[in-house]
Amino acid sequence: MERVAAAIDALNEGVGRAVAWLTLAMVVVTFVIVVLRYGFDLGWIALQETVTYMHALVFMAAAGYTLKHDAHVRVDIFYRRLGPRGQAWVDLIGTLVLLLPVALFVLIGTWDYVVSSWMQLEGSYETGGLPLVFVLKSFIPLFAVLLLLQGVARALRSLLQITRGGRG
Numbered sequence: 001m002e003r004v005a006a007a008i009d010a011l012n013e014g015v016g017r018a019v020a021w022l023t024l025a026m027v028v029v030t031f032v033i034v035v036l037r038y039g040f041d042l043g044w045i046a047l048q049e050t051v052t053y054m055h056a057l058v059f060m061a062a063a064g065y066t067l068k069h070d071a072h073v074r075v076d077i078f079y080r081r082l083g084p085r086g087q088a089w090v091d092l093i094g095t096l097v098l099l100l101p102v103a104l105f106v107l108i109g110t111w112d113y114v115v116s117s118w119m120q121l122e123g124s125y126e127t128g129g130l131p132l133v134f135v136l137k138s139f140i141p142l143f144a145v146l147l148l149l150q151g152v153a154r155a156l157r158s159l160l161q162i163t164r165g166g167r168g
Contacts, residue, residue: 005154
């Protein structure tokens with residue numbers, strides 16, 4: 001179980017670190033957009049949409065990375081007072097009852113939406129926009145899969161913690 005969890009962790013760590021660089025790219029592209037618009041009275045919809053695509057990819061692909069690093073939002077009323085075994089139980093139940101069903105719902109619920117977009121090779125509705133809306137929509141199932149995988153890793157680690165009896 002530990003090997004599977006470690007492999008999933010490595011995947012989400014790599015994806016998270018890779019898409020983190022897009023935040024720098026978003027700053028640079030946004031700066032260029034502002035300079036072009038206000039300095040030279042120029043603008044391109046495709047360039048503006050590029051920022052949207054990068055923004056979407058950062059948040060969607062980094063969700064698993066965020067979960068891996070326990071940096072997600074947590075209502076921490078009782079959790080911090082529990083020992084390692086109690087926290088493992090909360091993590092396991094939360095993962096099985098909330099995280100995995102919601103991520104699976106997102107994956108299943110958006111599948112036809114994304115497939116339809118790919119079948120049409122859907123592009124921007126804006127004149128001069130990017131012809132890659134189908135790629136943008138693909139970030140939704142990517143989000144769900146990476147979150148599902150990290151949820152499995154979290155559940156496996158929680159099970160290991162519980163079966164060890166809180167011994168680390």
